[in-house]
Amino acid sequence: GAVVSQHPSRVICKSGTSVKIECRSLDFQATTMFWYRQFPKQSLMLMATSNEGSKATYEQGVEKDKFLINHASLTLSTLTVTSAHPEDSSFYICSASTGLGYEQYFGPGTRLTVT
Amino acid sequence: QKEVEQNSGPLSVPEGAIASLNCTYSDRGSQSFFWYRQYSGKSPELIMSIYSNGDKEDGRFTAQLNKASQYVSLLIRDSQPSDSATYLCAGGSQGNLIFGKGTKLSVKP
Numbered sequence: 391g392a393v394v395s396q397h398p399s400r401v402i403c404k405s406g407t408s409v410k411i412e413c414r415s416l417d418f419q420a421t422t423m424f425w426y427r428q429f430p431k432q433s434l435m436l437m438a439t440s441n442e443g444s445k446a447t448y449e450q451g452v453e454k455d456k457f458l459i460n461h462a463s464l465t466l467s468t469l470t471v472t473s474a475h476p477e478d479s480s481f482y483i484c485s486a487s488t489g490l491g492y493e494q495y496f497g498p499g500t501r502l503t504v505t
Numbered sequence: 506q507k508e509v510e511q512n513s514g515p516l517s518v519p520e521g522a523i524a525s526l527n528c529t530y531s532d533r534g535s536q537s538f539f540w541y542r543q544y545s546g547k548s549p550e551l552i553m554s555i556y557s558n559g560d561k562e563d564g565r566f567t568a569q570l571n572k573a574s575q576y577v578s579l580l581i582r583d584s585q586p587s588d589s590a591t592y593l594c595a596g597g598s599q600g601n602l603i604f605g606k607g608t609k610l611s612v613k614p
Contacts, residue, residue: 433605433606491537491554494539494595496551498548
């Protein structure tokens with residue numbers, strides 16, 4: 391149980407284009423989903439927290455107009471990186487929580503490369 | 506600022522030994538604690554959760570929690586090379602998890 395999927399697993403895009411990443415909880419309803427970014431050999435950095443049907447809460451320093459988050463249902467959240475630039479190249483990981491406890495279940499991650 | 510502190514390592518142990526990973530947290534309101542394992546290039550995987558003081562065992566893993574000392578630990582018995590990874594400690598408070606930066610464990614054959 392508690393399986394979270396992400397799609398795509400890898401994406402390469404040109405500078406200036408937008409990329410959408412999907413995060414799905416496959417066998418549970420996720421009241422809260424989280425988006426993280428991780429640069430090579432660095433720790434997880436929380437970007438934003440989203441609750442179903444509500445606007446996402448962004449961490450300080452994360453541009454909400456650049457990283458658009460939608461949590462339209464209890465099983466799906468999307469992260470859109472708009473006008474991507476090479477410095478946005480990173481490993482993007484979502485996680486989901488049932489809300490009953492604090493545990494988060496992570497998706498497999500999406501490796502974004504912007505050329 | 507709520508923080509979870511871990512020694513970054515690397516912690517190197519020989520195969521078959523006990524690996525001991527430690528974590529301290531600043532927020533006394535934290536109620537739930539978790540250990541995640543992250544292999545290089547992969548996302549974190551939940552391996553242990555602990556909610557009350559004392560020990561919790563699951564296979565080769567034992568989590569220990571001491572709320573008075575604000576201290577959490579993870580023991581890995583009979584360490585295997587496949588246990589080589591970064592271990593993240595996390596504490597739950599007010600609906601969010603605060604993650605430590607992780608301890609890199611290397612188990613040498």
